[in-house]
Amino acid sequence: MADARPAEQFASLDQQRDVAHAGMWVFLASETLFFGGLLAAYTVYRIWYPEGFAAASTKTDVVLGTINTAVLLTSSALMGAGVRVAEARGSGRAVGLLLLGTALLGLAFLGVKGTEYVKDAHDHLVPGYDFEFDERLRRGAELFFLLYFIMTGIHAVHLTVGILLVGAFAVRAWRGAFADRLEPVAIAGLYWHFVDLVWVFLYPLLYLNGRAG
Amino acid sequence: MSTIAVAPGRGPDESAIRIPNYLNTGTTLRSWLLTTDHKRIALLYFASLTAFFFIGGAAAVVIRLELATPQGNLIGSDTYNRLFTMHGIVMVWFFLVPAVPNTICNFVVPLMLGAKDLAFPRINLLSWYLFMAGGLLTVASLVAGGVDTGWTFYTPLSTLFANSYVALAALGVIVVGFSSIATGLNFIVTVHKLRAPGLTWYRLPIFIWSLYATSVILVLGTPVLTIALVLLLVERILKVGIFDPALGGDPLLWQHIFWFYSHPAVYIMILPGLGVVTELVTCFSRKRLFGYKFVAWASIGIAVIGFLVWGHHMFVSGQSLFASLVFSFLSYVVAVPSAIKVFNWTATLHGGWIRFDAPMLYALGFIGLFTIGGMTGLFLAALAVDVHVTDTYFVVAHFHYIMVGGMVSAFFGALHFWWPKITGRMYPEYWARTAAALMFFGFNLTFFPQFILGYLGMPRRYHAYPPEYQVWHVLSSGGAVLLAIAYLMPLVYLTWSMFRGVRAGPNPWQATGLEWQTPSPPPKENFATTPVVVRGPYDYRDRAAHPQHG
Amino acid sequence: MSGRFRSVWLSWAALVALLAATTGLAYVPLGRAALPAALAVASVKAAVIVLVFMELARATGLTRIAAGAGLFWLCVLLGMPAIDYLNRAARPVTERTLYTSVSPPPRR
Structure with missing residues (x-):
C-alpha cells in the first residue's frame, strides 16, 4: 500500500491527490441535489400544511434528536482531528484511534435513531402501516412523517456507508497503511462531514418546528 | 514524435506492419470487459447504444405503421401506450443522454486534452456496467409486459393506476442515472485537472466546453431524478401518499422535481451536439471560430439557465399563473445563448473554404433542423400559444427536431468525423453523403407534417384519429421509412469500412486539435510523449488550405 | 500544528453552543420568524463545518x-x-x- 508512484493517467502524486479531492467535492455537490429533492418536497408541503407540520413535528423525540445532533457534531470534530493528524504526518495509531471514535459515534447515532423509530411505531406514527392523528391535521401530519422517515432513512443509509468506510480506514491507519499516502483519510473525512451537514439541516426542520406553541 | 509512427497507407491490405494500438494490445474478452482504457470503454458503449437505438427504433416503426390508417387496426390502444412509453424511455435514457458523452466524448476527450486517460478510469468502467444493469432492468420490464405511463411517469397514473411494470422500469432509470452521474463527474474532474501543459481554458476546443456544460447538468440534475423516482417507488410499493391528492399530496410536485431534471436533460442531449457542430463547421470551412468566447460561455449559459425553465412543461397543469409567467420569460432567455451559437456558426461559414464532406453535411443539416426546433420551442414558451398546442403533435415535432434532427444528426456527424481516428480507416464517402442527405429529407418528411397535425389539433399518444388527418400521417409514416433506411445504411458501410476501408493517416481532415496529432488508431497510452500546447484552437488560417484524405 | 487542532476544538465548541442556541430558540415564541431563525443558526453551523472541517476556506x-x-x-x-x-x-x-x-x- 505504501506505494509512492501515481496511477498511470497522472503526472505526479500531487495531481493524483488533487483529482481525488476534486472528485469527492463534485460528488458531494451531486449529493446535495439528491437531498435537495426531499427538501423541495418538505418545502412545498410545509407551505400547504403549516399547522399539520407543526403539530406532527412536536411528536418527534426532541431529546433524543438533540443528543443525536451533538453526537454527530462530536464525531465530525474527531474526524477533523484525525485528518489533521494524518496531514501533519502524525502517528498512524493516533489517526486510527480518532477514526475509530468517529465510527463508534456514528454507530451510537444509528442506535439512538433506531430507538426513536421503535418509539414512533409505538406512538402510531408510521404512515402506510399504523398512523393515527387528529383528523383535522392528519394530511399534513402524515406527509410530515412520511418525509421524516424517508429523510432520516436515507441519511442513515449514508451514515452506514460512512461508518463502514471510516471503520475500515481506522483499522488500516492503525496498521500504518497511510504512512505516506494520506489523501484517502481526508476524502473519507469530506464525506463524513457532508453527512453531518445534512443532519444539521434535518434537525431543525424535523425536530424543532412548532415547539414554541 | 507521433507523426512518424504511421505513414498513410494506400490500400486495405497494407496491414503488414503491426503497429501497437489500443485495439491490438490484448484481444481477449477479458481484456475488453475489464478494460479501464477510455477508448475501449467508448467502444463498449458504442455497441450497447447501437442495440438500444434499434430497440427504441423498432417501437417507433410499429407506432408509425399503426398511424398510417385512422382506425386503430394494427394494435390496441394498450399496446400502443406501451410502445410509445418504451420508445421514449429507451431513446431518452439509453440512447440520447449517453449518445455523445459516453461514446464520442469518452473516446476523444482525453485525446483532445492531451491526457493518458480520464481522471477515474475504473469509475468509467463502472459506469458502463451500471448502464448495462439499468438497461437490463428496463428491457426486463419490456419483456415482462411493458410500461404504459409515457416516459414521464406522471403521477398519480404511475403510482396508483398503471397496472404495468412501472417499478421495474423506474428502477432501471435510477440505475442508469448513477451511470450518468459517474460519467459527468469523471469529465468535470478530467477537464479541470488533466489538461496538457499550455492547454488553457480558452485554448480548449468548444467541444470540451460543451461537454463540460453537459457534465454539470448530469451531475446536478440526475440526482434529483433519482430522488423523484425513489419517492415514486415508495408511493407505488408501500401504498402511501406522497403525490396522491386523495391523501393530501400534490401530483404537480412530481412534475416539478421530474422536470427539474428532465428539462435540463434536453440540454444534456443537445449540448454535446452543439460542440460537435462547432468542430465540424470550423474544420470544413477552414476558418477560425467566429466569437470563440461567446460560443464557449453560451454553453455554460445554456447549462445554467436551462435549469430555470422547467415550468414551461406545466403551463396547463394547474401551476400558478405567476410561476408560469416567470418560467415563460426564462424560456425566452435560454434561447439567447442557443441563438448566439447559430449566428456564430453562420458567421464562421461566411467567407470560408467550405467542403461538403459527409460530416459537414450532417453539421449543416443540424444547423437548419436545430433552428427550426428552437424557433418552434419559442412558440411553446409563449403562454397563450402553448395552451392551444399543448400535448399535440406540434410538441412531438418540436422535440424531435431538436433531439432527432439535431442530436442524432450531430451524433452521426461526429461518428463520421472521428471514425478514422477510432478505427484507423476511412468510411466510404459516397455512401456517407447519400445517407446524410437521405437522413435530412427523411427526417423532414417524417416530422414536418407533425407540426401541421399538431396545429390542426391532433393530440399526441392516440393510436386512432379522425380520417381528415390521414394525409399528414401517411406522409409522416412514409418519411419514417426513408429515415429508417438512412439509419441502417451507416450500420452497413461503417461495419464494412472497419475491415475494408482505406487506411487513414493520423490526420485525414488536416484538422487542428490534439487528437489528430497521434496515430489512428491511437496507441493504448494515447501519446508517446505528453504534448505541449502553444496556440489556440481552430488555428486553420496558417495551414495548407487543401485537406486531403490520407 | 497545535493551531490547527485548536481550530477543530474551537469549532466543535462553537457547534455545540449553536446547537444549544437553536434548541433554546425553538421554545421562544417567535411566530413566523422561528423558521428563518432556525435556518440561520443551521447555516452558521454549516458554514463552520464546510469552512473548517472540510477546509473549504483553504480550497481553490x-x-x-x-x-x-x-x-x-x-x-x-x-x-x-x-x-x-x-x-x-x-x-x-x-x-x-x-x-x-x-x-x-x-x-x-
Missing part, C-alpha cells in the same frame, strides 16, 4: 466551484417550486377546507 478552483454550484442549484430547486406554491389560486385540499368538511378524508 474546482472545489469552490463545486461547493458554490451545489448551493446555487439547491436554491433553484427549493425556490422555483416555492414561487409556484406560494402563488397558487386553488389548492386541491387545504387545512382550511378540511376544518369545515363533514366527512373524514378517504382512507385506504
Whole structure:
C-alpha cells in the first residue's frame, strides 16, 4: 500500500491527490441535489400544511434528536482531528484511534435513531402501516412523517456507508497503511462531514418546528 | 514524435506492419470487459447504444405503421401506450443522454486534452456496467409486459393506476442515472485537472466546453431524478401518499422535481451536439471560430439557465399563473445563448473554404433542423400559444427536431468525423453523403407534417384519429421509412469500412486539435510523449488550405 | 500544528453552543420568524463545518466551484417550486377546507 508512484493517467502524486479531492467535492455537490429533492418536497408541503407540520413535528423525540445532533457534531470534530493528524504526518495509531471514535459515534447515532423509530411505531406514527392523528391535521401530519422517515432513512443509509468506510480506514491507519499516502483519510473525512451537514439541516426542520406553541 | 509512427497507407491490405494500438494490445474478452482504457470503454458503449437505438427504433416503426390508417387496426390502444412509453424511455435514457458523452466524448476527450486517460478510469468502467444493469432492468420490464405511463411517469397514473411494470422500469432509470452521474463527474474532474501543459481554458476546443456544460447538468440534475423516482417507488410499493391528492399530496410536485431534471436533460442531449457542430463547421470551412468566447460561455449559459425553465412543461397543469409567467420569460432567455451559437456558426461559414464532406453535411443539416426546433420551442414558451398546442403533435415535432434532427444528426456527424481516428480507416464517402442527405429529407418528411397535425389539433399518444388527418400521417409514416433506411445504411458501410476501408493517416481532415496529432488508431497510452500546447484552437488560417484524405 | 487542532476544538465548541442556541430558540415564541431563525443558526453551523472541517476556506478552483454550484442549484430547486406554491389560486385540499368538511378524508 505504501506505494509512492501515481496511477498511470497522472503526472505526479500531487495531481493524483488533487483529482481525488476534486472528485469527492463534485460528488458531494451531486449529493446535495439528491437531498435537495426531499427538501423541495418538505418545502412545498410545509407551505400547504403549516399547522399539520407543526403539530406532527412536536411528536418527534426532541431529546433524543438533540443528543443525536451533538453526537454527530462530536464525531465530525474527531474526524477533523484525525485528518489533521494524518496531514501533519502524525502517528498512524493516533489517526486510527480518532477514526475509530468517529465510527463508534456514528454507530451510537444509528442506535439512538433506531430507538426513536421503535418509539414512533409505538406512538402510531408510521404512515402506510399504523398512523393515527387528529383528523383535522392528519394530511399534513402524515406527509410530515412520511418525509421524516424517508429523510432520516436515507441519511442513515449514508451514515452506514460512512461508518463502514471510516471503520475500515481506522483499522488500516492503525496498521500504518497511510504512512505516506494520506489523501484517502481526508476524502473519507469530506464525506463524513457532508453527512453531518445534512443532519444539521434535518434537525431543525424535523425536530424543532412548532415547539414554541 | 507521433507523426512518424504511421505513414498513410494506400490500400486495405497494407496491414503488414503491426503497429501497437489500443485495439491490438490484448484481444481477449477479458481484456475488453475489464478494460479501464477510455477508448475501449467508448467502444463498449458504442455497441450497447447501437442495440438500444434499434430497440427504441423498432417501437417507433410499429407506432408509425399503426398511424398510417385512422382506425386503430394494427394494435390496441394498450399496446400502443406501451410502445410509445418504451420508445421514449429507451431513446431518452439509453440512447440520447449517453449518445455523445459516453461514446464520442469518452473516446476523444482525453485525446483532445492531451491526457493518458480520464481522471477515474475504473469509475468509467463502472459506469458502463451500471448502464448495462439499468438497461437490463428496463428491457426486463419490456419483456415482462411493458410500461404504459409515457416516459414521464406522471403521477398519480404511475403510482396508483398503471397496472404495468412501472417499478421495474423506474428502477432501471435510477440505475442508469448513477451511470450518468459517474460519467459527468469523471469529465468535470478530467477537464479541470488533466489538461496538457499550455492547454488553457480558452485554448480548449468548444467541444470540451460543451461537454463540460453537459457534465454539470448530469451531475446536478440526475440526482434529483433519482430522488423523484425513489419517492415514486415508495408511493407505488408501500401504498402511501406522497403525490396522491386523495391523501393530501400534490401530483404537480412530481412534475416539478421530474422536470427539474428532465428539462435540463434536453440540454444534456443537445449540448454535446452543439460542440460537435462547432468542430465540424470550423474544420470544413477552414476558418477560425467566429466569437470563440461567446460560443464557449453560451454553453455554460445554456447549462445554467436551462435549469430555470422547467415550468414551461406545466403551463396547463394547474401551476400558478405567476410561476408560469416567470418560467415563460426564462424560456425566452435560454434561447439567447442557443441563438448566439447559430449566428456564430453562420458567421464562421461566411467567407470560408467550405467542403461538403459527409460530416459537414450532417453539421449543416443540424444547423437548419436545430433552428427550426428552437424557433418552434419559442412558440411553446409563449403562454397563450402553448395552451392551444399543448400535448399535440406540434410538441412531438418540436422535440424531435431538436433531439432527432439535431442530436442524432450531430451524433452521426461526429461518428463520421472521428471514425478514422477510432478505427484507423476511412468510411466510404459516397455512401456517407447519400445517407446524410437521405437522413435530412427523411427526417423532414417524417416530422414536418407533425407540426401541421399538431396545429390542426391532433393530440399526441392516440393510436386512432379522425380520417381528415390521414394525409399528414401517411406522409409522416412514409418519411419514417426513408429515415429508417438512412439509419441502417451507416450500420452497413461503417461495419464494412472497419475491415475494408482505406487506411487513414493520423490526420485525414488536416484538422487542428490534439487528437489528430497521434496515430489512428491511437496507441493504448494515447501519446508517446505528453504534448505541449502553444496556440489556440481552430488555428486553420496558417495551414495548407487543401485537406486531403490520407 | 497545535493551531490547527485548536481550530477543530474551537469549532466543535462553537457547534455545540449553536446547537444549544437553536434548541433554546425553538421554545421562544417567535411566530413566523422561528423558521428563518432556525435556518440561520443551521447555516452558521454549516458554514463552520464546510469552512473548517472540510477546509473549504483553504480550497481553490474546482472545489469552490463545486461547493458554490451545489448551493446555487439547491436554491433553484427549493425556490422555483416555492414561487409556484406560494402563488397558487386553488389548492386541491387545504387545512382550511378540511376544518369545515363533514366527512373524514378517504382512507385506504
